[in-house]
Amino acid sequence: MPDPRHERFAKVLVDYSTSVGEGDLVLIESTPLARPLVTALYRRVVQAGGHPEVRIGLDGAVEALLAGGNDEQLGWISPRLRGDAKEATVRIAIEAESNTRALTGIDPARQAIFARSRSHLRDMTMERAAAGELRRVVTAFPTNASAQDAEMSLADYEDFVYRAGFLDEENPVASWQALGEKLARLAEWLGTKKELRVITEGTDLTVGVEGRRWIPCDGKENFPDGEVFTGPVETSVEGHVRFSFPAPHAGRLVRNIELRFEGGEVVEAHAAEGEEFLREMLAMDEGARRLGEFAFGMNDSVQEFTGHTLFDEKLGGTVHMALGKAYPESGGRNESALHWDLVCDLRGESEVHADGELVYRNGEFLPDLF
Amino acid sequence: MQSCLVSVGYKTDVTDARISRLADLIVDYSLELQPGQVFRIDALDAASPLTLAFYRSAIRAGAFPYFSVGLEGTLELLLEHGTNEQIEYIAPQQWEEIEELDAIATIWSEANTRALSRVDPARHANYLAAQRRLHNRRWERIAAGEMRWCGTLFPTNAHAQDAGMSLSSYEDFVYSACHVDTGEAADHWRLVASSLRARAQELDSVKELRILGPDTDLRVSVDGRTWISAEGSYNMPDGEVFTSPVETATEGEIRYTFPAIYHGREVEDIRLRFEGGSVVHAEAARGDDYLKTLLEMDKGARILGEVAFGLNYEIDRFTRNILFDEKIGGTMHLALGSAFTQAGGNNTSGLHWDMICDLREDGEVYADGELVWKAGRFLHEPVPAPDPVEAAERA
Numbered sequence: 188m189p190d191p192r193h194e195r196f197a198k199v200l201v202d203y204s205t206s207v208g209e210g211d212l213v214l215i216e217s218t219p220l221a222r223p224l225v226t227a228l229y230r231r232v233v234q235a236g237g238h239p240e241v242r243i244g245l246d247g248a249v250e251a252l253l254a255g256g257n258d259e260q261l262g263w264i265s266p267r268l269r270g271d272a273k274e275a276t277v278r279i280a281i282e283a284e285s286n287t288r289a290l291t292g293i294d295p296a297r298q299a300i301f302a303r304s305r306s307h308l309r310d311m312t313m314e315r316a317a318a319g320e321l322r323r324v325v326t327a328f329p330t331n332a333s334a335q336d337a338e339m340s341l342a343d344y345e346d347f348v349y350r351a352g353f354l355d356e357e358n359p360v361a362s363w364q365a366l367g368e369k370l371a372r373l374a375e376w377l378g379t380k381k382e383l384r385v386i387t388e389g390t391d392l393t394v395g396v397e398g399r400r401w402i403p404c405d406g407k408e409n410f411p412d413g414e415v416f417t418g419p420v421e422t423s424v425e426g427h428v429r430f431s432f433p434a435p436h437a438g439r440l441v442r443n444i445e446l447r448f449e450g451g452e453v454v455e456a457h458a459a460e461g462e463e464f465l466r467e468m469l470a471m472d473e474g475a476r477r478l479g480e481f482a483f484g485m486n487d488s489v490q491e492f493t494g495h496t497l498f499d500e501k502l503g504g505t506v507h508m509a510l511g512k513a514y515p516e517s518g519g520r521n522e523s524a525l526h527w528d529l530v531c532d533l534r535g536e537s538e539v540h541a542d543g544e545l546v547y548r549n550g551e552f553l554p555d556l557f
Numbered sequence: 558m559q560s561c562l563v564s565v566g567y568k569t570d571v572t573d574a575r576i577s578r579l580a581d582l583i584v585d586y587s588l589e590l591q592p593g594q595v596f597r598i599d600a601l602d603a604a605s606p607l608t609l610a611f612y613r614s615a616i617r618a619g620a621f622p623y624f625s626v627g628l629e630g631t632l633e634l635l636l637e638h639g640t641n642e643q644i645e646y647i648a649p650q651q652w653e654e655i656e657e658l659d660a661i662a663t664i665w666s667e668a669n670t671r672a673l674s675r676v677d678p679a680r681h682a683n684y685l686a687a688q689r690r691l692h693n694r695r696w697e698r699i700a701a702g703e704m705r706w707c708g709t710l711f712p713t714n715a716h717a718q719d720a721g722m723s724l725s726s727y728e729d730f731v732y733s734a735c736h737v738d739t740g741e742a743a744d745h746w747r748l749v750a751s752s753l754r755a756r757a758q759e760l761d762s763v764k765e766l767r768i769l770g771p772d773t774d775l776r777v778s779v780d781g782r783t784w785i786s787a788e789g790s791y792n793m794p795d796g797e798v799f800t801s802p803v804e805t806a807t808e809g810e811i812r813y814t815f816p817a818i819y820h821g822r823e824v825e826d827i828r829l830r831f832e833g834g835s836v837v838h839a840e841a842a843r844g845d846d847y848l849k850t851l852l853e854m855d856k857g858a859r860i861l862g863e864v865a866f867g868l869n870y871e872i873d874r875f876t877r878n879i880l881f882d883e884k885i886g887g888t889m890h891l892a893l894g895s896a897f898t899q900a901g902g903n904n905t906s907g908l909h910w911d912m913i914c915d916l917r918e919d920g921e922v923y924a925d926g927e928l929v930w931k932a933g934r935f936l937h938e939p940v941p942a943p944d945p946v947e948a949a950e951r952a
Contacts, residue, residue: 212648219602222628229631233638238646243626245605251613259593260616265623266595266657270650 190223192349195359196326197227199352201235203360204324204407205277209236213277216242221283221328228279237277246285249438253293253301261297262304272308272315278323282497284332290438295467298437299524303471306524309512316408317516326352326410327497336435337493344493351411351489351498366413367405370485374401374415376557380541383481385506387537388429389445394481394508395423399518413486413501418519419478419508422451428508432492432499432530440494441465444529452476453510469510474523479513482506483547484530496528504534504550573606573728578737579709579793580610583662584618586743587707587790592619594659601627604666604711611662620660629668636676636684644680645687655694658704665880666711670719671821700899709735709793710880720876727876734794734871734881746789749796753786753868755939757798760784760924766864767923768889770916771812772828777864777891778806782901787884796869796884801902802861805834811891814915815875815882823877824848827912835859836893852893857906862896865889866930867913879911887917887933 201207213232217225225241232239252261271278290298315321327333327348334344349355353362381397399417406412430444441461446453453476458465469475487503500507512526513519532550533539539547546553584590596615600608608624615622635644673681698704710716710731717727732738736745764780782800789795810830816823824844829836836859841848852858870886883890894909896902916922917933929936 219605219626219628222602225628226630226634229628230634230638233635233643236640236643238643238648239631239635240648241626241628241631243602243628245609245612245624245626247609248612248624251609251616255613255616257619260619260621263621265597265621266654267597267623267625267650270648270653274648274650 190345192345192354193223193227195354196224196349196352197231199354199359199363199406200279200324200326200410201228201231201237203363204410205279205322207232207235207237207277211235211237211276212274213237213239213279214242214271214275215239215279215281216244217281217328218244218246218283218285220285220330221281224281224283224328228281240271240275242271246289249301250289250293253290253297258300261300264304264308268305268308272311276321278312278321280323280325281328282325282333282495283328283330285330287332287336287435287494288438288440293438295464299467299471302437303524306512309526313515322407324406324408324410325497327495333493333495336495337491339493347489347491347493348411348498351486351501352406353411353488363406363412366485367403370403370405370413370415372557373483373485373552374403377401377415377417377541382423382542384540385428385531385533385537386540387531387533387535389431390426390428390531390537392424392426392428392448394478395420396481400516402514402517409497409501411486411489411498411501413489413503414482414484414507416480416482416514416517418513418517418521419481420451421477421513421519421521424448424451424478427455428531430529431532432505433494434527434529435494435496436464436468436527439464448478451478468525468527471511471525472523474521475511475525477510477521477523478508479511479519479521479523479526480507480509480517480528482508492532496530499530500528502530502532504532506531506533506539575728575732575737576606576711577610577614578740578742579732579735580607580614582735582737582742582746582789583707583709583793584611584614584620586746587793588660588662588705590615590618590620590660594620595657596620596622596660596662597654597658598622598624598662598664599627600624600664600711601629601666601668603629603668603713604664607664607666607709607711611664630672632684633672633676636673636680639680641680641683644684647687647691651691652694655691655698658698660705661695661707663706663708664711665708666713667715668713670715674821705790707789707791707793708880710878716876716878719878720874722876730872730874730876731794731881734869734884736794736871746795750786750788752939753788753796753798756866756868756935757784757786759939760798760800763924765806765925767926768811768914768916768920769922770914770920771814773809773811773914773920775807775809775811775831775891777861778803779864780806783899785897785900792880792884794869794872794881794884796872796886797865797867797890799863799865799897799900801896801900801904802864803834804860804896804902804904807831807834807861811914813912815888815913816877817910817912818877818879819847819851819910822847831861834861851908851910854894854908855906857904858894858908860893860904860906861891862894862902862904862906862909863890863892863900863911865891866935875913882913883911885913885915887915887920889914889916889920889922 443459511523534550826842922930
């Protein structure tokens with residue numbers, strides 16, 4: 188029995204997020220687990236006049252490569268990956284994993300080689316997106332593995348995912364447009380600020396944002412969405428931060444990360460679980476020790492932590508910051524093969540000050556600011 | 558904002574050792590994959606356990622593997638909803654890929670072998686014609702020795718159903734046909750190869766074959782043609798020797814005991830009469846109209862493009878899949894339509910339709926008047942052909 192939400196999901200991604208039109212070369216990237224959504228997308232893309240190309244990843248392949256490949260094999264880029272990065276005009280990437288911890292046993296140093304060898308493709312993708320040659324959206328299809336991380340049944344998790352994308356509503360696009368307008372006002376207002384200070388339990392962090400652009404995210408590049416982000420001034424970050432949410436990255440989970448920054452750089456790093464992996468990621472390259480992104484999560488339909496960054500970083504009442512690569516459109520210049528989003532819950536006792544003025548308390552902006 | 562997708566998902570337990578043996582056999586024996594070679598695995602998602610086994614095997618061999626996995630059902634959607642321009646579209650990177658590849662493995666693995674039964678045949682033909690441009694380039698590179706290819710099958714319920722078998726019996730059938738029941742598959746295929754080469758060499762000196770069987774008495778000239786040994790390089794399983802007959806010489810009658818399948822349609826109990834190389838009379842118990850339509854396709858469609866002996870005796874039954882059926886030990890197949898140039902054939906046609914004749918009970922084959930085959934077997938083992946490497950060294 189087809190879930191009508193798949194059709195609605197596909198329609199929003201094709202018509203609204205990526206505006207597929209005649210002649211677009213559209214990559215639909217996922218795993219066999221997302222078959223119902225991939226099939227619905229494929230049909231919608233054909234109907235929109237695009238050329239759909241399905242790219243199916245198989246779990247176990249990356250693990251086999253990382254476990255058994257030599258350095259040359261780890262770093263090798265297939266002609267298909269290269270061609271796709273160059274030729275696609277639309278990319279719809281659907282995360283759908285059967286085991287979110289499948290890479291836990293892999294040597295993190297080898298994962299770093301793998302990530303570094305692919306960073307130029309990611310950079311090319313970002314540049315083509317910035318130049319308007321590519322529209323791309325990252326989304327997620329609910330699977331048991333993600334439901335398990337979220338400590339939910341699959342049925343409850345499906346409801347959570349579709350609610351987060353407003354897909355339980357009659358007209359999801361109208362809701363995204365409304366949120367987009369609000370975020371645009373917030374982004375404009377934040378653009379007038381020089382410095383933010385975040386204070387909560389275990390955290391007192393100052394981030395310079397002067398001259399940087401804040402970008403409102405309304406379901407065009409991530410789906411679901413709902414955040415405003417910028418690239419902080421690379422040398423400005425000072426203080427300490429505790430990330431209350433566990434941080435998944437590259438098939439692993441790191442818990443209770445605590446970082447101390449001086450002059451923009453991480454000078455101390457601890458984690459209750461996965462500390463070795465954290466250190467290996469920080470050592471990936473020079474830019475991995477600096478923040479490439481600072482953002483406010485603004486999607487109030489996401490209220491539960493689920494261990495899945497795509498959702499957690501949108502959680503209304505949180506901030507997140509990413510170690511590593513900055514998005515050039517924000518004015519951020521940090522370069523790295525890493526981009527690791529870490530989420531900090533501000534819904535408890537917490538404050539954010541902008542240029543010395545209290546603007547945000549316990550997970551919400553004060554009224555009438557923007 | 559999150560930017561990258563880690564493309565993992567869909568974990569499958571590779572518990573059947575025969576799956577990894579099949580992958581190793583094709584990587585090491587069929588394709589002889591070398592360190593540094595670029596290798597693509599083409600499959601549908603139903604074949605994921607074998608696709609992953611190929612991937613692991615290629616990593617072990619030091620090659621650079623990647624896969625192109627299609628999702629069952631998407632082609633149907635394209636053919637149903639696409640414009641002609643969409644149906645005929647080939648993404649530009651596909652042309653680049655075909656130039657860079659050193660090897661491709663194709664895994665046939667359908668979830669429903671009749672999924673395209675109701676699509677518009679004209680639209681399907683357009684799709685195939687567009688894809689053929691890409692295929693032709695692939696075959697040019699294979700013929701030039703720049704690239705290798707091997708096709709195999711991963712057993713699914715759909716294929717088992719066509720064979721009239723349970724999935725587990727069908728798995729046994731497929732893996733024993735490939736000789737991957739044990740770990741010595743490559744050794745087995747090397748022996749098969751030397752025997753088939755010897756057989757092909759022996760047949761090279763034959764001028765005329767006469768095939769006798771129930772309602773069958775057919776003379777086929779193979780004078781001056783080259784017999785080719787199909788020993789597991791291009792197909793797995795394999796096991797046949799074939800050539801292309803002299804185009805103007807076929808005389809007599811043949812009755813095909815197995816249904817002949819073309820693009821998923823079955824024609825039963827075909828009888829053909831040849832004069833001067835061409836079919837002059839054709840009839841079938843079921844699908845007679847379709848048979849006659851196909852014979853009218855072009856001039857070459859009435860002429861034999863292939864004659865072959867099926868010599869894989871692990872394949873002991875008809876399963877409605879040409880990968881296996883044409884190799885059934887004890888059968889011959891004679892295809893109407895396009896010939897193999899490497900065998901010396903020059904018949905051209907849009908058709909190449911393999912039809913299989915069971916000679917396991919009453920069949921006899923005479924080579925230049927001498928009985929060489931009876932009841933599905935050659936009467937004597939071929940004299941082993943000299944090892945080509947040794948022969949070259951001696952010369």
